[in-house]
Amino acid sequence: MIVVLKSGTPAEEITRISEELAESWGVNVEKSIGEHKVILGMIGDTATLDQRQIQKLSPWIEQVLRVEKPFKRVSREFRYGDASEVLVSTPNGFVPFGEHHPVVIVAGPCSVENEEMIIETAKRVKAAGAKFLRGGAYKPRTSPYAFQGYGESALDLLAAAREVTGLGIITELMDTADLSAVANTADVIQIGARNMQNFALLKKVGAQDKPVLLKRGMCASIDEWLMAAEYILAAGNPNVILCERGVRTFDTKYARNTLDLSVIPVLRSLTHLPIMIDPSHGTGRSEYVGPMAMAAIAAGTDSLMIEVHPNPAKALSDGPQSLTPEQFDSMVEQMSVFGKAVGRWSERSLVTSA
Amino acid sequence: MIVVLKSGTPAEEITRISEELAESWGVNVEKSIGEHKVILGMIGDTATLDQRQIQKLSPWIEQVLRVEKPFKRVSREFRYGDASEVLVSTPNGFVPFGEHHPVVIVAGPCSVENEEMIIETAKRVKAAGAKFLRGGAYKPRTSPYAFQGYGESALDLLAAAREVTGLGIITELMDTADLSAVANTADVIQIGARNMQNFALLKKVGAQDKPVLLKRGMCASIDEWLMAAEYILAAGNPNVILCERGVRTFDTKYARNTLDLSVIPVLRSLTHLPIMIDPSHGTGRSEYVGPMAMAAIAAGTDSLMIEVHPNPAKALSDGPQSLTPEQFDSMVEQMSVFGKAVGRWSERSLVTSA
Amino acid sequence: MIVVLKSGTPAEEITRISEELAESWGVNVEKSIGEHKVILGMIGDTATLDQRQIQKLSPWIEQVLRVEKPFKRVSREFRYGDASEVLVSTPNGFVPFGEHHPVVIVAGPCSVENEEMIIETAKRVKAAGAKFLRGGAYKPRTSPYAFQGYGESALDLLAAAREVTGLGIITELMDTADLSAVANTADVIQIGARNMQNFALLKKVGAQDKPVLLKRGMCASIDEWLMAAEYILAAGNPNVILCERGVRTFDTKYARNTLDLSVIPVLRSLTHLPIMIDPSHGTGRSEYVGPMAMAAIAAGTDSLMIEVHPNPAKALSDGPQSLTPEQFDSMVEQMSVFGKAVGRWSERSLVTSA
């Protein structure tokens, strides 16, 4: 249930209403400040609450509305229709993800392999326009005998790349035991597709401060995905970005997964959270990445995650879907055409101060 | 197996080689004229043919290559990498579908309901920029008790709309018994998703002259789809357009189907045939159609099929996924931005003479 | 809507009620005679009919009930909970398919290849206990270049096998043009998975007398499948057997399809029609056929379709999923254990006179 306040409601009145709601009705109250309105979201056993009674609490209350969706905090209704933004601090400044901001590009290799490759890749993707470096330190691999990532030493190399380039770092967390190490280095913590419903992990990243990139599970419905995000918000962390990376269907011969771009308009109507598309995992082949990245921008994505490797043929993982830095350069060039067409491209630095 | 001829090969020599291939090796020979080369495709039992022996047939032969794919005539290799175009005759002139032509827009209602609505829709979609009117006379419906289309009388109404507007007509054929009636009115004959592997029907449309729009089956693999097209080409009709309309996956709550836009780069690499995307069936909801249409253009589609109805709320079928003419106008406006960005938009008439 | 008559309702009264329903309410009336009751099913625009008004028609009317499902004639409610049986005439006598009858075994090769093989197979499967011979004359093949079946000459060979063994014949119809030829030979006409929603074909087999075996489409939902059957019943033919043959899922590496045995209890509750399971297509590998056949019997199937070929390694189609006659013998032996356990096995002839 949400309480929509009239514009101009005094701060003390907002506080008074919040406290009264919490005390008299036994619910948790979360304030969100939209462009024009202040919204108080109530979480808890709201099924029996009487909207008219709450309305009487204050003449500053414009409306009291029920959130009909099973997901509450992540639903667009919970913010009375406003988009949220996730503002990420990086050495180069704050980078905002969201519907009203330029498309943010995240790029880098599947795995961090050594210092030279990660630093070189970071420099190249920065030069091309990326704001974040991705790179796996802990890798979820189908086989226990496959390369599992270099772990903490890879985190150190990511930190070095961050220092050299000023790019933000996005890297995956697989085990709650590694949370503090990962959170030390990462500017955004990634939860991978296989862990989308690892609820223990979701609760842990929800109880800390770093923004979270939540990838969609391989056969997760939209509702399940949003409910997974709800776990993170319910635990206290409002900074979640949703990343589509392809779903599993009956045909995997050419594209390894089926990139479901319709999530862009679907999520836009259901949630206020920012959206990312990963066409590299979404297709599994470098030659399909470009067209799907263009499509994602045209459909309105807020950000893109692209795998780039200095030498894809020798990559320790995911080589076939990685672009070379040269291919990435020319792809960003093309992307700028579509980014400008949708009015969401920033030629110069996206850095803002906040 | 294909024989690539050197540029400048005299016409008589081409004929001589073709005849010799047919006679001495017992294969069917199909000539295709690309931008720079003439290609002779051989169909039949080519497994035992010796490439070097064929090479000796003429000094004008540049190369003899084996087509490794299970689909032959539809494969890109069969035309030595060239795209084909499907040139459709309409009252307003010839409209070409293909990789090197402007994006062709097809629009109209799910079903033809009455004269007024179909004429009005035709005028409106023409004014907005469509080159073809779609509209169902025979409707495949899950229930035998649902509206099945007005059949031949609907074909007459489509013919009237064609006369009034000069638009080409695309309508579905479900029963071989209706072929001549449909072919009389339609400029392009549509084979629906449910009939993609109705091989009797494929053979019949392959044995006549009108171009064919072949929709992908609801859970057809790319290979099965191309093999279905191969049935049509093998029966003698080279004019096939492939239309993606969404596949069936585990999540149908928001989007009714999952529109698989990755088919655009996948098909581009596998086949020379033109590609159409149908975001209306592909999503099942009018509010998702626009973003998916933009995405399709950005990803490189050759054409789009969009459902438009003067009054979607009262449509006899597929109302929820139909746009109003006004919504369609503004969607085409937006599409033009992306169409121009990819250099495939024709402000004025696309009409060409051929 | 159905009208349930009290037991003992006189024949003339049944006729009178039927006529009055048809005349006064403008609906089609179909009588079905269950074990204890006579049911009058009304088809047509029943949404506005008043149950109490119909009740007043006769004191012999016990109840008037609405069929809530989208499928009417095939729904279990339409027969007030009774199972139907499909009684097939064969040279060896009538064979009943249905919930209250022994499990019927159908066996034979994918395609009819030559006289010797089909006669030999027929003799062998008859000796093992099969009541029907299956064999394809017209084959739906993904590739236009693959063996398409021997057509009419294969029908003649099936007729010969029928004469020699007295087995009933089940063979597939793909093209409405072949209906009379197929109906001449077949005792049951098979509609294949790819044609499950070929509505033109469904209407045609609904308008003739031979029983129909309707295979489930590769990604057809239960509702779509039952609606396809409804097309046949709505066209006048009540004798439909539903055959599950595996659905398409994300994993096809070991079993080619995923045999969905849960359809057995699901269909049992939704429809009165008999159920067949095809573990050969359902798994695609001969070594998995036995366990799935046993499972089907234990779960309550009414019949089984098994591919048997005298020399699977040399089969023109579907060799890997075919059993040898020896393997089939021993499988039937095992099956008898489970058939007896469920009380649905007939040691001697299943032939009955009707």
Place this chain on the structure above:
Amino acid sequence: MIVVLKSGTPAEEITRISEELAESWGVNVEKSIGEHKVILGMIGDTATLDQRQIQKLSPWIEQVLRVEKPFKRVSREFRYGDASEVLVSTPNGFVPFGEHHPVVIVAGPCSVENEEMIIETAKRVKAAGAKFLRGGAYKPRTSPYAFQGYGESALDLLAAAREVTGLGIITELMDTADLSAVANTADVIQIGARNMQNFALLKKVGAQDKPVLLKRGMCASIDEWLMAAEYILAAGNPNVILCERGVRTFDTKYARNTLDLSVIPVLRSLTHLPIMIDPSHGTGRSEYVGPMAMAAIAAGTDSLMIEVHPNPAKALSDGPQSLTPEQFDSMVEQMSVFGKAVGRWSERSLVTSA
């Protein structure tokens, strides 16, 4: 790679060969004792090893074979074709799971709700023939606001039920942090479908001694499932039971998941590990559980997991798929018919001493 030793190889010779393999070839060696043979499995970088050289190590070596599958320790080849058994210690004695043992029945509620219900359920399912009690203390729930299980206090109640009835306990572990608490109470630790590829968790349960029940992920391929099991074996725990619980497909209207019974013959040929089927989650409706349980026994399952609740209508979770104790009684009665038919039913106690 495996080394098959001749029967009668002296113990010291086995030790000598093992040590030599480990030292000279730098691989890990695992001994498994089959019915007739002793097998030494080598894990590590075996790609470059020369089979003939290893053969020369001892005249007692019968054969040196390469394991071609990506999964090694779980593959049937790794044990030279022998099935393994998982022997679980319970207060009532050791219960063996495996191909050569009676079908083991596991039953109980989705969640442990209170002492009375869990003790009552335990007594009832024991009386009916179950050897294990299942019950969730930690529940993976799609919504953060849904009942999450009573955690440690539920573990105490399970321990109480174990003491009263002597049944073994199977309960799910979701968080590595709860491992010691769960392992204290559980006789078998369950890894749920959502955590099948939670590799951190797999490594942890692999590094402790309690047997592990590994449920198949909702859209996990057979290979991915076996690789997940391989993680556990690779970490040192050979006692893994594989549990099929339904996969996600396009149709969820009637059965919530599609129970893939073909895994029984597929797994049997690929792995030596015991197989369990869970028809309760596999169908999601109590009325379908019986037929699928019968089918699973007929197809050869080694065990079954069935949800039983004293009052399904009031269950805190999964009520619709739970049987009442009375329904369970009569289901076990029916199951015994099929269990005897396959020669895998133990009328009296299955307790053995080991």
